[in-house]
Amino acid sequence: MYRHLARSSLGTLSNIRSRLSSSLSVDLAGVFPPIVTPFDRNEDLYLEKLRHNVDVWKKKSFKGYTVLGSNGEFQYLTIDEKVKVVETLKSEDSEKTIIVGAGHESTKITKNYVSLLAEAGGDLALIYTPCFYRGSMSPSAFIQHFTAIADASPIPIILYNVPANTGLDLPVEAVIMLANHENIVGIKESGGNVVRIGAIAYKTKHLDFQILAGSASFMISSYSVGAVGTVAALANVMGDEVCQLHDSINAKMDCLDLQHKLIAPNTAVTATFGVSGLKFVCDNVGLYGGPSRSPIQPLNDLQREKLSSIMAEVGIVCS
DSSP: OBTTSOSTTTOOGGGSOGGGGGGGGOOOOSBOOBOOOOBOTTSOBOHHHHHHHHHHHTTSOOSEEEESSGGGTGGGSOHHHHHHHHHHHHHHOOSSEEEEEOOOSSHHHHHHHHHHHHHHTOSEEEEEOOOTTGGGOOHHHHHHHHHHHHHHOSSOEEEEEOHHHHSSOOOHHHHHHHTTBTTEEEEEEOSOOHHHHHHHHHHTTTSSOEEEESOGGGHHHHHHTTOOEEOOGGGGTOHHHHHHHHHHHHTTOOOHHHHHHHHHHHHIIIIITHHHHHHHHHTTTTSOOOOOOTTSOOOOHHHHHHHHHHHHTTTOOOO
16 A cells, blocks of 8 residues: 555555545646635524535636635534535535545544545545644654555545644654555645745655645745645635636746735735634625634624725725
8 A cells, every 4th residue: 555665564455445546646736725614693504605605616717625624614513514514515516626624633533534524525535633642643653643544545635734723743754654655645735834845745756646735825835846736715715816826837927926916815814814704705705604613703893804904905895
């Protein structure tokens, strides 16, 4: 199961499911918006509004979707709710690739989540680094965790490095080791460390392993050192512009002005105002954002005013 590595200490090929062969042809070159999860005023799933949003998004030039990620409030959903969200997305747009956030702190539970969400319609599974017992998360612990998941998974695995949320980086040496696994096809890098992204790209260039930039703010820099696609929150509400930047970079066009244009609104709907900010903008561009689940709080008047001012600079009017 590991490319170019001895099998004796790394499991057996029989653990890889029948869909493993598809991992060898996975193409992550494109934009995958990490879509918001709609809730009603009682914080219950609002699947009708998800269908509405997908009807808008599927007209964009997205390669696919990332569902149940950080911007999808995956930590606040039950597994039954997660299955319903994926099934709904798949039923509304079966043409695009669906990356499902299937991670959990436990290896055993993650394996179960991956299986259920693959059955619901997920094409690839995005697995974040476990972090609650941070002191015990050594490189060997990470390697064991992701290897066990990849061995058991019926769909290809994408590693998810998101230090702003987990408080740690998946060690580069662990990423390089895991990249040799035939069912681990890439990594989403959300930390913005271009040196790290370049190092991973260089050390895995002989493998079928791809890197996704985890933000619209550092697309040019990430692509310049080896990233091939983007999972960017801003694509929820400025999908055309994010796709244009992706295409322009690949066409080697001068797109620095466009990259600069996206930094402020991207920062606003992520680090500054979070999921509530992203959902607020969704509500103002013909999408449904709605409330987040508690304990995430809605924006106050001052926050809405500040965010509206930032978005106005890129032509989006919020009220």
